[in-house]
């Protein structure tokens with residue numbers, strides 16, 4: 001009886017464990033959401049740890065120092081409030097990255113954004129230096145590419161086969177066949193499904209909140225290489241209010257519930273991999 005009880009407890013526990021592979025705590029979120037709010041929200045959802053990137057990047061350290069077990073802080077090349085616009089022109093960026101990785105205050109690099117047709121290109125010097133550091137320090141790297149197909153991202157992952165790369169939002173607007181090509185081409189890539197929700201990139205689920213068939217088949221086929229995340233940045237949907245603080249953390253429950261709903265329709269072992277084990281493996285996180 002005791003053995004049976006332990007078995008059921010373990011099964012239950014593994015189904016409940018969650019790692020959020022994609023959160024932000026940016027300056028415009030910090031205006032209305034305190035570090036204590038973030039910690040409370042993550043703990044409420046039994047998140048074991050969350051992969052954190054901030055703009056400016058120093059905010060990630062301020063938050064993670066409050067609970068080293070709860071956060072996996074990434075070095076964001078956006079070192080000031082508007083850093084997303086000029087990071088690739090600033091050669092100091094990789095020096096700061098190196099310092100942070102060397103002293104282990106940062107444990108990975110990202111999120112780095114590219115947009116097809118807009119600067120920077122993926123061959124710019126600062127990005128290449130950051131990838132060199134990722135290689136030297138075995139740092140997992142979170143990369144976001146907005147494009148109409150998988151070509152740009154495949155260019156990156158093929159050039160850096162030794163770096164573990166997390167592809168943000170399954171490429172945003174990319175479709176299951178694009179992602180399948182990436183998974184077949186680059187063994188070093190894991191896919192995060194954050195922001196693939198009905199309020200932002202969308203495309204993952206049907207009207208019943210279950211995975212669309214092509215995504216379901218792909219996820220079952222590569223069930224060791226997908227991770228979930230919330231990416232609680234809400235302003236992306238409110239283009240009229242760039243002057244307001246980002247209240248994305250107020251929607252954390254809604255974002256997490258959305259993902260847990262489609263996950264609940266998957267076989268329990270797959271569900272557990274997506275919501276916990278894959279991210280744990282990817283980030284090789286020792287608790």
Ligand SMILES: [Zn+2]
Pocket residue numbers: 022024111168231
């Ligand atoms: Zn993000």
